[in-house]
Amino acid sequence: MSGLWRRLAQTARLMVGQPDYDAYRRHLAAHHPEREAMSRVEFFREREAARYRGGSGRCC
Amino acid sequence: MTRHLPLILLALAGAGCLGVVASVRGEPVNALWVIAAALCVYLVAYRYYARYIARVVVAIDPARATPAVRRADGLDYVATDRRVLFGHHFAAIAGAGPLVGPVLAAQMGYLPGTLWILAGVVLAGAVQDFMVLFISMRRDGRSLGELIRMEMGAVPGTIALVGAFMIMVIILAVLALIVVRALAESPWGLFTVVATVPLAMVMGGYTRWLRPGAIGEVSVIGVVGLVAAILLGQSVAASASVAPWFTLTPVALCVGLIGYGAVASLLPVWLLLAPRDYLSTFLKIGAIAALAIGIVLLAPPLRMPALTDFAATGRGPVWAGPLFPFLFITIACGAVSGFHALIASGTTPKLIASEGDAAFIGYGAMLMESAVAIMALVAACILDPGIYFAMNAPAAITAGDPATAAAAVTAMGFPIAPETLTDTARQVGETTIISRAGGAPTLAVAMAEIFSHAIGGPAMKAFWYHFAILFEALFILTAVDAGTRAGRFMLQDLLALAVPRFKDTRGFVPGLVATLLCVGAWGFFLYQGVTDPLGGVNTLWPLFGISNQMLAAVALLLATVVLFRMKRARYAAVTVLPATWLVLCTGTAGVMKLAHPDPAIGFLAHARRFAEAAARGEVLKPAKTLAEMHRIVLNDRIDAALCALFLAVVAAILVYAVRTCLAARRLDRPSVSEISPVGATA
Numbered sequence: 191m192s193g194l195w196r197r198l199a200q201t202a203r204l205m206v207g208q209p210d211y212d213a214y215r216r217h218l219a220a221h222h223p224e225r226e227a228m229s230r231v232e233f234f235r236e237r238e239a240a241r242y243r244g245g246s247g248r249c250c
Numbered sequence: 251m252t253r254h255l256p257l258i259l260l261a262l263a264g265a266g267c268l269g270v271v272a273s274v275r276g277e278p279v280n281a282l283w284v285i286a287a288a289l290c291v292y293l294v295a296y297r298y299y300a301r302y303i304a305r306v307v308v309a310i311d312p313a314r315a316t317p318a319v320r321r322a323d324g325l326d327y328v329a330t331d332r333r334v335l336f337g338h339h340f341a342a343i344a345g346a347g348p349l350v351g352p353v354l355a356a357q358m359g360y361l362p363g364t365l366w367i368l369a370g371v372v373l374a375g376a377v378q379d380f381m382v383l384f385i386s387m388r389r390d391g392r393s394l395g396e397l398i399r400m401e402m403g404a405v406p407g408t409i410a411l412v413g414a415f416m417i418m419v420i421i422l423a424v425l426a427l428i429v430v431r432a433l434a435e436s437p438w439g440l441f442t443v444v445a446t447v448p449l450a451m452v453m454g455g456y457t458r459w460l461r462p463g464a465i466g467e468v469s470v471i472g473v474v475g476l477v478a479a480i481l482l483g484q485s486v487a488a489s490a491s492v493a494p495w496f497t498l499t500p501v502a503l504c505v506g507l508i509g510y511g512a513v514a515s516l517l518p519v520w521l522l523l524a525p526r527d528y529l530s531t532f533l534k535i536g537a538i539a540a541l542a543i544g545i546v547l548l549a550p551p552l553r554m555p556a557l558t559d560f561a562a563t564g565r566g567p568v569w570a571g572p573l574f575p576f577l578f579i580t581i582a583c584g585a586v587s588g589f590h591a592l593i594a595s596g597t598t599p600k601l602i603a604s605e606g607d608a609a610f611i612g613y614g615a616m617l618m619e620s621a622v623a624i625m626a627l628v629a630a631c632i633l634d635p636g637i638y639f640a641m642n643a644p645a646a647i648t649a650g651d652p653a654t655a656a657a658a659v660t661a662m663g664f665p666i667a668p669e670t671l672t673d674t675a676r677q678v679g680e681t682t683i684i685s686r687a688g689g690a691p692t693l694a695v696a697m698a699e700i701f702s703h704a705i706g707g708p709a710m711k712a713f714w715y716h717f718a719i720l721f722e723a724l725f726i727l728t729a730v731d732a733g734t735r736a737g738r739f740m741l742q743d744l745l746a747l748a749v750p751r752f753k754d755t756r757g758f759v760p761g762l763v764a765t766l767l768c769v770g771a772w773g774f775f776l777y778q779g780v781t782d783p784l785g786g787v788n789t790l791w792p793l794f795g796i797s798n799q800m801l802a803a804v805a806l807l808l809a810t811v812v813l814f815r816m817k818r819a820r821y822a823a824v825t826v827l828p829a830t831w832l833v834l835c836t837g838t839a840g841v842m843k844l845a846h847p848d849p850a851i852g853f854l855a856h857a858r859r860f861a862e863a864a865a866r867g868e869v870l871k872p873a874k875t876l877a878e879m880h881r882i883v884l885n886d887r888i889d890a891a892l893c894a895l896f897l898a899v900v901a902a903i904l905v906y907a908v909r910t911c912l913a914a915r916r917l918d919r920p921s922v923s924e925i926s927p928v929g930a931t932a
Contacts, residue, residue: 197333200331202465205341231463234462
């Protein structure tokens with residue numbers, strides 16, 4: 191049940207352009223331990239700005 | 251054999267449902283037959299055709315690392331659960347298109363629209379989405395323009411970019427026109443939509459300073475605010491002192507919207523665009539789900555005939571032109587949408603965890619979009635056809651008055667009393683529903699009918715109507731805002747080819763110039779549509795449909811080229827057939843809009859009629875002065891030029907595609923430029 195809830199929340203966040211923060215931390219820890227990870231808030235803002243930077247906009 | 255049994259049963263059930271839909275005459279068919287038939291078709295198509303394309307045609311390799319795995323960065327490239335990604339992709343492709351096109355197509359009856367939505371999605375639309383997703387996934391998730399450049403060359407790549415920008419302009423204009431048609435002279439509707447601007451700014455401040463990243467919380471606050479705005483809107487509309495502020499003519503609203511578009515796309519994204527994007531995205535998904543549940547609960551009969559006379563004569567009031575090609579141009583998004591090629595080569599290919607997921611996401615999400623189109627068609631067809639035609643016929647036919655509108659619609663063969671029109675308007679809390687073209691108000695009346703049946707009864711109809719208008723206006727405005735930004739970057743890319751200064755996407759001046767050019771471009775077509783006596787939808791929607799289907803043709807031609815270059819040309823029929831159909835369809839429609847001798851269809855014939863009258867010093871209705879006559883002529887010529895441009899784009903890409911395919915055939919090995927899974931880590 192909590193797995194389903196988590197997936198729904200993840201889906202809703204990705205729909206508005208926010209990928210999973212924990213996955214980002216895991217990726218950084220596994221592959222680039224030397225880099226400093228963005229905080230949750232920085233991550234949120236970075237992705238928010240990225241969503242509307244260029245790209246193909248929204249569908250009709 | 252046994253594992254095919256459930257699907258064989260489904261196929262039989264679907265065929266049975268379609269049989270009922272197609273054969274019942276003289277008594278109303280229940281909408282659920284259409285829905286059930288559609289679901290069976292989707293499941294069978296997904297199980298067999300999508301799998302055939304994945305396994306045989308393109309030979310998907312689940313062991314091959316996707317860009318999300320190879321270039322993983324936790325930001326743009328993230329291997330994502332297929333169900334989560336399906337939701338993301340569906341939310342990105344679903345917009346106003348599949349809701350509006352089928353409503354307009356209903357003027358020919360429910361049968362032609364239903365059949366094309368089903369056949370189109372299975373054989374063309376979903377194939378296109380899946381193929382582009384596949385092609386982009388094998389090339390680091392690059393965009394459509396870059397893919398065309400890689401596989402076909404720099405010139406066709408640039409041609410496609412110019413085409414894509416013009417499509418963007420037309421899409422923004424037509425979406426804005428739908429909003430204008432829905433909100434003009436409607437204080438309740440306009441107030442609720444205007445209220446979303448400060449509401450979004452409050453939400454923006456909340457996510458900026460109070461609780462960054464708390465999307466769920468802020469969305470709940472937003473939805474509560476929206477409901478309050480709808481309730482407050484009722485008092486605003488009833489108040490003699492405030493209502494006039496929110497009662498705008500279409501022209502005033504158009505000017506306001508153009509100004510809004512320019513300002514909104516220059517504001518920081520966190521202030522207005524991002525928070526409103528949350529609301530519009532979640533509301534869109536929620537409303538689509540509610541519509542599906544509502545239709546199943548209500549199980550309404552279809553009151554529109556299966557085929558109206560307009561299917562045969564091609565002289566319907568909503569849009570002019572014969573069934574072929576204009577039905578296909580009108581439905582556009584629900585069956586095949588070229589715009590999806592931009593989405594399928596956008597963020598989605600960078601998030602796919604395994605190649606094996608591509609069919610589920612690319613083909614599957616498009617089937618879901620098609621289901622939305624079917625629901626929109628059903629919604630339009632459960633209304634009294636008299637109401638449907640009174641709402642969608644232009645003011646030139648209805649004269650805007652209940653008595654004249656009822657007489658005009660009755661004369662079309664759909665008897666309706668003037669009182670029915672005034673009663674319906676009163677029930678939904680509007681002063682009039684006559685000549686509210688554009689599809690959105692029609693859909694809102696139908697949704698009010700369906701929702702009020704489930705919750706609240708007739709007393710809630712006005713609330714649900716304005717909820718539906720708000721939901722459509724909200725995501726259209728978000729699309730206008732995001733689209734203007736995207737258009738700005740596309741334009742800067744193109745301008746930079748001539749003036750290198752424009753390459754600087756962070757510079758203020760180049761950004762401002764490109765934004766104003768972009769807003770000016772869609773604003774021009776919007777203004778032209780708003781002042782068009784035939785309602786504008788008549789002119790702009792076919793242009794939109796042609797451009798959208800043209801882009802789909804380009805995407806399918808690219809897919810064909812890729813199959814040839816992969817040395818899998820023996821399976822190329824999968825993309826060649828829909829590409830051929832789309833080229834024929836857009837080609838015919840483009841030539842007809844350009845050169846048809848009937849002024850109701852051909853832009854140049856219309857221009858000629860007005861130019862000749864103006865030369866004689868005569869003023870034709872609806873123009874009131876000679877200056878207006880000249881403006882109509884100019885508008886027609888610009889529309890004609892745009893049509894010619896679209897035709898030229900498709901013709902050029904076709905020539906390049908054929909050349910590239912022939913060149914690939916002469917080689918004895920694959921020449922495709924996939925980015926190999928090993929060694930390409932740049």
